[in-house]
Structure formats: structure tokens, C-alpha cells
Amino acid sequence: MKRSTALAGETLVERSASLPEVDWTLTRLRDRALDELIVPYIREGDRVLDLGCGSGDLILRLKQQKRIQERGIEIDGN
Numbered sequence: 001m002k003r004s005t006a007l008a009g010e011t012l013v014e015r016s017a018s019l020p021e022v023d024w025t026l027t028r029l030r031d032r033a034l035d036e037l038i039v040p041y042i043r044e045g046d047r048v049l050d051l052g053c054g055s056g057d058l059i060l061r062l063k064q065q066k067r068i069q070e071r072g073i074e075i076d077g078n
Contacts, residue, residue: 032057035057035058039061039065042062042068043066045066045067046068047068047071048068048069048070048071049070050071050072050073052073053073054074
């Protein structure tokens with residue numbers, strides 16, 4: 001059986017507008033908790049590519065503490 005992403009007569013834009021807002025607070029808190037596990041693996045001056053970097057908190061921390069060469073990519077834009 002083929003599943004549809006929109007209800008009959010409903011466009012994807014209408015469907016996405018009717019979805020509840022996502023509270024990203026817990027995601028951000030979880031991500032910051034993971035920073036403590038990531039930082040020790042980065043050496044002074046390393047080149048770091050952070051995919052899904054969010055607001056760039058980890059990159060900023062690494063730049064300040066480890067003087068990394070950084071690049072962050074975030075498609076969400078928030």
C-alpha cells in the first residue's frame with residue numbers, strides 16, 4: 001500500500017503549516033552535553049567541519065580553546 005505524505009485535497013505546505021511547532025530546547029541541551037565528549041578529541045590547530053552546527057556553539061568553543069580552523073554548515077538557518 002502506497003502512503004501519501006498529504007491528506008486528500010491537502011497540499012504539503014498546508015500540512016506543514018498545521019504541524020505543531022518543535023521545541024528545540026531539549027535538542028540544544030543534549031547537543032551541549034555531547035560537547036564534553038567531543039572537545040577532548042580535537043587537537044590544537046585541527047581543521048574541523050561541523051555539519052549541522054546549529055548556532056555554532058561547539059565551533060566557537062573549539063576556536064577559543066583549541067584555536068581550530070573551522071567550517072560550520074547548517075541548513076536549518078536557526
